[in-house]
Amino acid sequence: MSDPVGPLEWAAKAAFYCVAALTLLGGWFAVSQRNLFRAALGLALALFGVAVLYLFLQAEFLAVAQLLVYVGAILMLIIFGVMLTAGIADPAVPRWNRQAVGAALACGALAVGLVAAVLRAPWLAGAGKEFTLPLEALGRGLLGRYLLPFELLSLLLLGALIGALHIARKEKE
């Protein structure tokens, strides 16, 4: 969908920022919740947020892929993981480990640094003409120029599948 013009544009910008804020919130929950299930939900919120952002960036296929794969598959996996490992809600288990403070400082500094650098960086905004990528071009790309990574990815997934199965299998006594 091409860029709307005028007042509509300001609303879109506001929506965009709102979704961004929601994504961030979800991220924070995913990271901080003592109860892992809630953390998983936080992650879900964040994933949704990202999907919406893709839409804003006219990457529709990606948004759908995000929803299907990430939310549908990976999240489910994580939830199963949470379920299978006891103590998900045990309040006595401290949420952060010893180096939480240090980690927080480091990440805070990183964040500030990155954001400052990004905002001040002289992006080539508008150097190239903005253009949207027709889906059909993406498909041809995947099976054309990026055929090799595509095949490798399938191989990787197969390997991971077998590996995961083997590791998680219950040992025969």
Added chain:
Amino acid sequence: MMETILSWMIFLPLGGAVAVLFLPKGNERLIRGFGLAVTLAVLAGALLLWRGFNPSAAGFQWEQKIAWIPMIGVHYHVGLDGLNFPLILLTGILGVIALLASHTITERIKEYTFLYLLLLGGMLGTFLALDLFLFYVFWEVVLVPMYFLIGIWGGPRREYAAIKFFLYTLAGSVLMLLSILTCYFASTPHTFSIPALIQQGVTLSGTVQWWVFLGFFVAFAIKVPIFPFHTWLPDAHVEAPTPISVILAGVLLKMGGYAFLRISFPIFPEVARGFGIVFAVLGAINVIYGGFVAMAQTDFKKLVAYSSVAHMGFVLLGFAGLTLTGFNGAMLEMFNHGIITGAMFLVVGMLYERTHTRELSAFGGLGAKVPVYGGMLIFFTLASLGLPGLSGFVSEFLALLGCFPTHPVITGISVLGLVIGAGYFLLLLQRVLLGQMPEKWAGLTDLTVREIWLLVPLIGFTLWIGFWPKVALGWQSPSLAGLLYRIGGNAAW
């Protein structure tokens, strides 16, 4: 084959030594036979040289010069002339006799034969080498087998004696190495070859020449041995097994004297002339001191060892005069001393086998019990004390005659040595052969035919040179005259 005979003579024993290692250890007869074969081959070589040797030919015969380490100008350079021919003959003869006398060595025959042949090769090499580097190599090669031969098969204090002998000679040879290197760098173009050094001389200032000559002098003095450096000799002789002390006295002591003639005198003529008085004094000391100390000995073998010191004193007297007679006397004395003292050690060894003691006080009156042995002992003792008519007298007389014109007083003193020599040798005879025989020697057996035939060639040589020295002197005299002419000595006297 004939022109490379010298190399054959050197490498046959060395090769033989290596070959012995492959022989089966148990089969003693094979090893002894093989060893004898090699030494006989060397003797045959020496006799071949004798037949073909032309004493008056200038320069060296059967000379071989092959570049060995061209980079620093070292050649495998061997040659024969009047100086080393008698000593090669002596080595050949004593080589065979000493090995035959080795039947008394019973344990570890294989190592013994190996070391013995190595020693023989080293000695021949030292005498034939005409290149300072090669000479030094063979000089050291001789040391190692001798150290083991004394150290393993020797008497009670063998380790001490072997180490002392080794370190003493090594210290000397270190000084020699310094001198060799100085000669090398002082000669243009740099060379180790002795004839070349002699021709072109050594471009060194007077004092440095003296120091270099001194370096050589100390190394050779230890070997001769000369007075202050002689203390290794009695220990080495007493502790060495009989055949080895025959070789030690017969050949090793000559390397020092020979080296003086071959290296020190021709390369440093002025210094040699100046050193005459030193040689005379040291010679006199050797004769008198050696005689006195020999008089005080109670050990048979030590007495003979100190007598060697006295005999070597006459060699020095021969050098002192820088006259042809003197040099001839010195050279002949080296040859005769090898024969006579070699025989004396054999005789001592034979007695030691039967009585297992060398204390003179333990003997007495053996003359009746073992007449043939007594006869041999008397003969060689008389030869040692320089009885005229035997070879000992000829060389001592010539040495004295040669030294008399330049140092009459010192020669007069050294003549006393003749009386001292007669003194301790007759004392020896009196203690061993004459007087009452202690009953414990009742079972003593006389010499076996084998032992007699060991001594017969030596008796032959002693008598032959005693009565007709002309032949023996004929070998060496032209070369000595040439040497004297070069160093400005008095060739007419």
Added chain:
Amino acid sequence: MLLSLIPLLPLAAFVILIFFGRRLGKFSPLVSLTALMGSVLLSFSMLGLLQDARFAHTPPTVAWNWILFGGRRLTFALLADPLAVTMCLVVTVIGWGIMLYSVGYMKGDPRYSRFFAYLSLFFASMLTLVLADHLVLLYIAWEGVGLCSYLLISFWFEKPAAAAAGKKAFLTTRVGDLGLLLGILLLALKGGELSFRGLAAHPEAVGPWAALAAVLLFWGAVGKSAQFPLHVWLPDAMEGPTAVSALIHAATMVAAGVYLTARAFPLFLAGPEALQVVGATGAVTTFFAATIACTQTDLKKILAYSTISQLGFMMLALGCGAAFAGMFHLVTHAAFKALLFLCAGSVIHAVHHQDVTRMGGLLRSMPITGATFLIAAFAMAGVPPLAGFWSKEAVLAAAAGDPLGRGWLLWTAAATAGLTAFYITRAGILIFLGSPRGNGQAHESSWTMTVPLIFLALGAVGIGWINGPWTGHAFERFLHLPVWAAAGHGAAHGTGHGAGVGHGPGLLILSLVLAGGGIGLAFLRYGLGVQLLPERLRRAGQPIYRVIANKYFIDELYEAVLIRPFLAISRALFRFDQRGVDGAVNGAGLAGLWVSRFKGWVDRRIVDGAVNGAAAVTGWLGAGVRGLQTGWVQHYLLIAVVGGMVLLLLLIRGWA
């Protein structure tokens, strides 16, 4: 040439006997006797040749080159001139007699053949010595003779005394030989001729050194002929068999010294001072030995000292320039002294001991030995018709005519003559006359011993006549070497006419009185037991007597002055050699040890220290770093992140 056969025959006998001695057994003397007989005949043939005019001036010689190189040419030669032939005859003829005698004397000795081997070797060397024309050849023979005397003296070496005597003889003569050697060296150095003919031809070639060279040669003669300083070995040499003493220590070897002086006379004449030394030594020796002889009780010792005295007598004559007189006395002395010894031998063989005081009255039981002994005794004493008279008279004449006018030479000679007569008669009486003191079952020796006695007795009687006035001094004319006379200055007239009776009756009477007096006194003292000296004088003379009896304590003197210090020096030097020089060597060894030990310590402390230090530091560092490895994954992640950020920062700051 025949001449070289003379010494070679006995040498051949020696070689044969050495190798086949034991097998020959009792036939071994035959070998040496035949060999010696060969030499005797050859010597007579030489004598015949000399009479022949052709050889008058060029005596037969044989020469060969001994050493030939460069400037030195030593050619040895044998020369048969009158002097040499005389000595040859003396040696071979008397020697043959003695050898025949020793066949019987040595019978039953276990080493019978070896004895004759040594005897033959002795004859070979002695004949070479006598015939030698070259000083070095003479020196070789000289020591060869010395060797034989050593071997023969210590023949019965079971007796320690014999062994020591042999050694003493060889060493003392060796000291003398040193002089001879130095003389040869000096002659060779100073351009003098080493061959006697050369020496005779131009003795002055040596120039001023002649006297010293002559004295040195004489020193050799002193050693060999047992003159004064070096006489100590002869009395001890009596330990050997009597036949040996007779041959070597009476007739032949000891005469070699006199022969050498006579042979090298031109050299002595070239240096007159040397003649004085010879004369003086002769005089001292003759008188000194005569006095000792009078006091000895051992028969062989008496004869030994008598020999020394007679040799001194000859030397005295030579010292007076009368070479002929000396040689003539040598010849006669050889005859009767050998006889005396052989008689002594047969006496000792019979009574088995040598102490004259325990003998007596043996004349009846041993008539031949007794008679021949007395003949020889009177010959030596100088009783007129016998040999001794003529030669002693000649020597006295020479002493009288001494060119240097030394009166005391004549008087010592005269006194000695008297003493000689006294002690020999004393011995004769004590042994043969008077009541038998010994155990008395002495018996006469076998024919092999008595025949030579008679043979030599004839010699002792007749030998003097060959130079008697009725033969016109034939011997002197025969022995008259041109060189002796040609000396020119004073000495000549001494030999010219002094010999024989011609020197006026004075000398004749003198010698008669001396002989008679000596015999008379001895007869009175020992025959009739008359105390010649009043009691008081005798007691006063007792200490002097004891001194003389102990041979003037010369042996003890030598022992203390020479031998003991000699051994002390050698022991001291040996200790020095052990501790001093060896000490230095071992010291060097020890020093080396200390240096190496110090170096070892340095090695351990410093070098190892540094190495261990480095290890410790790394260990400490390691421990420090180990803290990081917590095994906690997130911790690693944090480190990675922080590291990454720092790098990023640096990158941005433009550091990279």
Added chain:
Amino acid sequence: MIVPVSHVAALSAGLFALGLFGALARRNGIGILISIELMLNAANLNFVAFSRAQGDGSGMGQAAALFVIGVAAAGAAVGLALMLAIYRHRRTIAADEIDLLKG
């Protein structure tokens, strides 16, 4: 582009930092996995944003994002399997208790 690229980039930076904090600070293994997924999403966001802003029409950005999603899936699967295995074995999946590699 309704929003300047820098803003999107800033957003993804924030997200990334949050994820990193979670990975470093959370005790629970699965918590770490969750944080990792967050970081991956931040990266994807950047991919798409830049591809959109000045891509060259080849769709590289989006393709890359797709691949990242694929890899993330594989990673999560294996991670969880590991967590299960560790849990079954050690009764806990607290990261700081699993320190077998301690030096």
